Each structure stands twice: as structure tokens, then as C-alpha cells.
Amino acid sequence: MVTTTELQTQDLEFPIDFTPAKITIGNFDEMKQKLTDYAATYKDIVITEQTFKDDKKVRSQMRSLKKQINDRRIAIKKDINKPLDEFENKVKELTTILDNVINPIDKGIKFYDQAVKDKKKQHVIQLVTDLTEQNGLSVDAIQFNNKWLNTTSTDKNVIEEVNGQIDTIKAEEARLDGERLIITNYAKAVGLDAAGWLAMINDGKSAAEVMKLMDKAREEAKRKAVDEAERQKKQAEYDAAMAKLDEDKAKENTVEIAGRKVDPDTGEIIKPVSQEQSEAQRSYRAKPKIYNVLLKLNNITGPQSQMLKDFLDDNNINYEVKEA
Numbered sequence: 001m002v003t004t005t006e007l008q009t010q011d012l013e014f015p016i017d018f019t020p021a022k023i024t025i026g027n028f029d030e031m032k033q034k035l036t037d038y039a040a041t042y043k044d045i046v047i048t049e050q051t052f053k054d055d056k057k058v059r060s061q062m063r064s065l066k067k068q069i070n071d072r073r074i075a076i077k078k079d080i081n082k083p084l085d086e087f088e089n090k091v092k093e094l095t096t097i098l099d100n101v102i103n104p105i106d107k108g109i110k111f112y113d114q115a116v117k118d119k120k121k122q123h124v125i126q127l128v129t130d131l132t133e134q135n136g137l138s139v140d141a142i143q144f145n146n147k148w149l150n151t152t153s154t155d156k157n158v159i160e161e162v163n164g165q166i167d168t169i170k171a172e173e174a175r176l177d178g179e180r181l182i183i184t185n186y187a188k189a190v191g192l193d194a195a196g197w198l199a200m201i202n203d204g205k206s207a208a209e210v211m212k213l214m215d216k217a218r219e220e221a222k223r224k225a226v227d228e229a230e231r232q233k234k235q236a237e238y239d240a241a242m243a244k245l246d247e248d249k250a251k252e253n254t255v256e257i258a259g260r261k262v263d264p265d266t267g268e269i270i271k272p273v274s275q276e277q278s279e280a281q282r283s284y285r286a287k288p289k290i291y292n293v294l295l296k297l298n299n300i301t302g303p304q305s306q307m308l309k310d311f312l313d314d315n316n317i318n319y320e321v322k323e324a
Helices: 028-040 052-134 155-190 195-202 207-252 273-286 302-314
Strands: 255-257 260-262
Touching: 052 155, 155 195, 155 207, 195 207, 195 302, 207 302
Parallel strands: none
Antiparallel strands: 255 260
């Protein structure tokens, strides 16, 4: 069993006998002035052949004097640092002992704090789960706030914030349901397939924006239908003209024998083009092949789905739409 020994106030005192060191340079001012004056004479020095040897000698003397001063500084500093080094070693011994008390306590406090936080987190998650289940929502729909794990955070705070998010989610769902209903009814009214257009609502567009796109798609479909009708009309006129031309040509190159038109060169019985086409159509329609095709369309837009619907309707193709 771990026991705690309470230290008395006097045990925590740290008495130190400290006398600041005093270092004095006796002739500092006089020496400083002499060196300053001497340095001034060499401020803008120009080395010549006549002064070269003397200048080198002066440089050597100045370097020697600088070394003497710096060596003395180092020696004095070393002497001063001796008691400081001893003091720091003793302080380190004491702080090491204190760390042997602090560190295990600190580790235990952190472990306890984490355990409290984990317990609080599980409690908060359960609160959020209960609230979302009561409202028919997934817990993933709620944005978790780490502030809920603070010791100052109460259940009341969490419940209020979660309910606020739930109200926002429900309001948005209600808005989307209303937008989807508008698009569904509008699609029925104008004869469009609603599936692709509803996907746009899910992607964030408003009903007003989608209806504008639907109107644009309808106009485009109408224009294409008119163009196709015109194309088919022209094709029919062309086919009729060509058939008439072939028939007229055949008349010119045939003779009638026993009530039948015969090619005098080959003896072939000539049939009118219209009769040939009629027989070909009867033959084609006699034994049609029937297929059941499962077609899956990925990432199709509203306008694209409408174009496909128009094509199937125009060609009398039976189909069934199933949303994925």
C-alpha cells in the first residue's frame, strides 16, 4: 500500500549563502584611453615600403597584448565558474530526487485523466446514439464535438447541441422531400421520366433550377422530333420518287406475256417495286425475333434519360424503368 508523507513548510526551504564576485581592472580608464588614441593613428593607414617592417612589428605587439588580456579573462572566468559548477551539480542532485517523486505521480495523473476522458467519451457517444435512434437517424449523421468531452461539459449541453443538429437534419430532409415531390409531379404533368431529374435534387439543385432544365430538355426533344419527322418525310418522298423511277424504267424494258410483264432479254418476270417492298415487309413481319434486354445506365442525366425515353416510345419498344 502506498502511503503519502506530507512535507512540512520548513522542509521545502532552500537556503543559499551567495556572495557575488567582484573583479576590478585598476587602470582600465587610463589603458582604454591610450589604446583609443593609439588606434586612431592607424585608422586610415597606408602600408608603404618604408613602413612595412614597423607596421608588422606593431601588429605583432597588438596581437600579443590582446592575447594576454583574453588569457587573463579566461583564467578568471574559470576560477569564478568553479563554485558555480559545484552549485549546479548539487542543484541537479536535488532536482533529480524531486523528479523521482514528480514523474510517477505525473504518469499516474495522466493515466487517470485518460481513463476519465474515455469513460466520458463512451457516455457521450451513448447519449448521441440514444438521441439519434429516437429520431430515426444514424449516429454518423451527427458531427461530434470534442468539447463534449471536457470536464466542464454537461449532459444538458450535449443533448441541446445534438437536438439542434437533429432539427437541422430533419428540416433539410423535409425540404428535400418537398423538392422531390415537386419534380415528380412536374415530370408527370409534362410527360418526362422523373428518375434522372430527382438525382439532381439529391446533388443539391433546387426544384426551380431542375424544372428549368426539364423545360429546356422538352424543347430540345420537340425540336429533334420535328427534325426527325421532316427527315423521315423527305426520305419517304425520295424513296417514292426512286421507286417510281425504277418502275417507269422497268415498263420501258418489258413486254407483256399472258398478263405478266417480262424482261425480253432475260425472260425474268418483273414485279413492281411497290410489290417487292410489300412482300419484303410481309416476310420481315412474318417471323420477328423477340429479345428481352436488361440495360443498366450509370451516371445518366435527366436530359439523357428523356432522350432515351423518347427513342423507345417513338419505336414502340416496351420497357420498364427501375431506379438503382
